[in-house]
Amino acid sequence: MRVGVLTGGGDCPGLNAVIRAVVRRGVGQHGFDFVGFRDGWRGPLEGLTMHLGIEECRGILPRGGTILGSSRTNPFAIDGGVERVRENLAAAGIDALVAIGGEDTLGVATRLAELGVAVVGVPKTIDNDLSGTDFTFGFDTAVNIATEAIDRLHTTAESHHRVLVVEVMGRHAGWIALHAGIAGGASIVLIPEQPYDIDEVCRLVERRFRSEYAPIIVVSEGATAREGDATLQEAELDAFGHVRLGGIGDRLARQIEERTGKEARSVVLGHIQRGGTPSAFDRWLATRMGLQAADAVADGDFGTMTALRGTAIVRIPLAEATGELKLVSPQEYAEAQVFFG
Numbered sequence: 001m002r003v004g005v006l007t008g009g010g011d012c013p014g015l016n017a018v019i020r021a022v023v024r025r026g027v028g029q030h031g032f033d034f035v036g037f038r039d040g041w042r043g044p045l046e047g048l049t050m051h052l053g054i055e056e057c058r059g060i061l062p063r064g065g066t067i068l069g070s071s072r073t074n075p076f077a078i079d080g081g082v083e084r085v086r087e088n089l090a091a092a093g094i095d096a097l098v099a100i101g102g103e104d105t106l107g108v109a110t111r112l113a114e115l116g117v118a119v120v121g122v123p124k125t126i127d128n129d130l131s132g133t134d135f136t137f138g139f140d141t142a143v144n145i146a147t148e149a150i151d152r153l154h155t156t157a158e159s160h161h162r163v164l165v166v167e168v169m170g171r172h173a174g175w176i177a178l179h180a181g182i183a184g185g186a187s188i189v190l191i192p193e194q195p196y197d198i199d200e201v202c203r204l205v206e207r208r209f210r211s212e213y214a215p216i217i218v219v220s221e222g223a224t225a226r227e228g229d230a231t232l233q234e235a236e237l238d239a240f241g242h243v244r245l246g247g248i249g250d251r252l253a254r255q256i257e258e259r260t261g262k263e264a265r266s267v268v269l270g271h272i273q274r275g276g277t278p279s280a281f282d283r284w285l286a287t288r289m290g291l292q293a294a295d296a297v298a299d300g301d302f303g304t305m306t307a308l309r310g311t312a313i314v315r316i317p318l319a320e321a322t323g324e325l326k327l328v329s330p331q332e333y334a335e336a337q338v339f340f341g
Contacts, residue, residue, distance in 0.1 A: 002033045003297055004094040005052060007066040008040030008073070008105030012124045012138035013278030014286035016060040016067055018100050021290025022122075023057045030298045035092055040101070041108055042073040045081055047088045061283060064276045072104065076111060086117065096297045100124050102136075103322060106305065110318040113303040120296045121305035121318050122289050126274045129173035132321040133307035137286040142169065142273040143179045149269055150184030150216055157214035163205055163256055163264035167249030169273055170220030174328045176273070181218035182336050188215065189336045190252075192222035193328045201252070202259045204341040209262065217256075219248055288313045 005022060007015050019036075026032035036052035037043025050056075050068070060067055075081030089097065096118040099109040102125035113119045123130045126142035146168050157164045166186075168176045174191020181189035187208045190196045201217070208215040249266030257264040278286065289306040292313045296304055304315040 001030070001095045001297070002035065002093045004035045004037050004044065004089065004092065004097040005068065006037040006040055006043050006097070006099055006101075007068045007070050007124070008099065008101035008108075009070060009124070010102070010126075010274060011065045011070055012126055012274055013064050013141040013276065014137035014282040015065065015100060015124060016057075016063045017278065017283050017286035018122050018124070018137070018290040018293070019052070019067065020057040020060055021287045022098055022294045023052060023054060025291045025294035026297070027054055030294065032294070032297070035094060036068045039069040040071040040073050040105065041075050041085070042071045043068075044085045044088050044097075045073060045075050045078070046084075047091065049092060061287075062277045064278065074104065074108060076108060082112070082115070085112070086115075089117070096120065096302065098122065098293050098297065102127070103130060103325070106130070106318060107322045110303075110322050113318055118297075118300075118302040119318070120293050120302060121321065122293050123305055123307065123321060126176065127170055127173050128175040129325045129327070130321055131324055131326045132305065132316045134310070135285065135308055137278070137282045137289065138274060139175065140281040140285075141276075141279045142176050143183065144279055145273050145276075146176055146180035146218075146269055147183040149267070149272075150180060150186060150218065153216060153267060154185070154214075157216055160263070161209075161214055163215050163217065163253065163260075163262055165217045165219060165249045165253045165256070165264060165266040167219055167221055167266060167268045169269075171222045172325055172327070174220040174223070174333075177218045177220040177223075178328055178332065178336055182339070184216070184218070185339070186216045186218040186336075187213075188217045188340050189333075190217065190219040190223040191328055191333065192220050192224065194330070194333050195224050195226040197226055198252075198255055198259070202256055205256055205260055205262065207341040217252065219252060221248055223248055
């Protein structure tokens with residue numbers, strides 16, 4: 001069997017671990033031949049391929065990014081794009097495709113599966129917002145990076161008696177902010193699921209200073225005020241209809257300084273969160289998901305996605321994973337609120 005592999009969307013720690021596991025299991029136990037498609041869905045759209053075998057996968061386990069490259073290409077947004085994908089898959093002799101990606105990449109995979117393409121999905125996103133799986137690989141690394149940054153920023157905040165606002169990724173879901181905020185001892189955590197009141201934020205800031213400690217505020221890029229919209233970096237939409245968010249950290253810092261008179265600065269972690277070597281947990285999770293994906297192909301179990309449930313790696317319908325986002329519940333947010341101020 002000839003199997004294609006692609007990685008789409010933002011880069012993410014653990015992608016190479018998945019590729020390695022799929023290939024090692026596929027070649028060693030199932031006798032598969034692999035083709036790597038370059039740059040996400042652009043690969044099958046334009047016929048961009050590379051040989052993918054055991055030799056190409058040696059030494060990539062601890063490497064960040066993806067040896068296959070990535071993009072945010074959406075074949076369904078291009079005239080004739082789906083037909084070109086199917087034609088190029090056939091021309092390359094592809095019997096099945098393993099698509100590794102997040103909401104958008106797997107959304108394309110879901111629609112292709114409905115059209116009869118033999119696809120198996122592997123969930124990837126540092127945001128941890130895909131339904132059907134307890135955790136996605138890349139999330140643990142991002143949280144660890146954000147937590148280390150918060151730990152370091154505490155000393156600067158205390159030394160200068162200033163407010164530090166740490167902006168982390170999270171367009172619609174605040175999992176990174178929630179986990180890193182709790183782990184890093186943040187004074188306030190603001191997430192997209194819970195619109196904030198700027199007056200309440202300033203009240204908590206002033207209460208923190210009265211305790212002779214400086215506040216650290218962790219905010220998701222998609223957080224919004226109760227009467228306001230998300231802060232945009234650019235209004236232009238990408239291939240999947242998303243605007244580029246960013247700037248909420250600066251906006252909050254200005255508002256806090258104006259209202260409280262306390263010096264405030266923002267720190268945007270940005271792409272640092274998803275770059276570099278993956279954590280041990282993400283290597284473990286990505287490897288196990290890759291092994292299961294190869295087995296799903298061997299079993300002909302297409303239209304499915306690998307998922308972590310408890311400690312087991314299972315297969316679920318792709319439609320279940322992409323049907324809705326997994327968001328932070330009010331109960332989970334309330335755990336962080338215990339430590340606000």
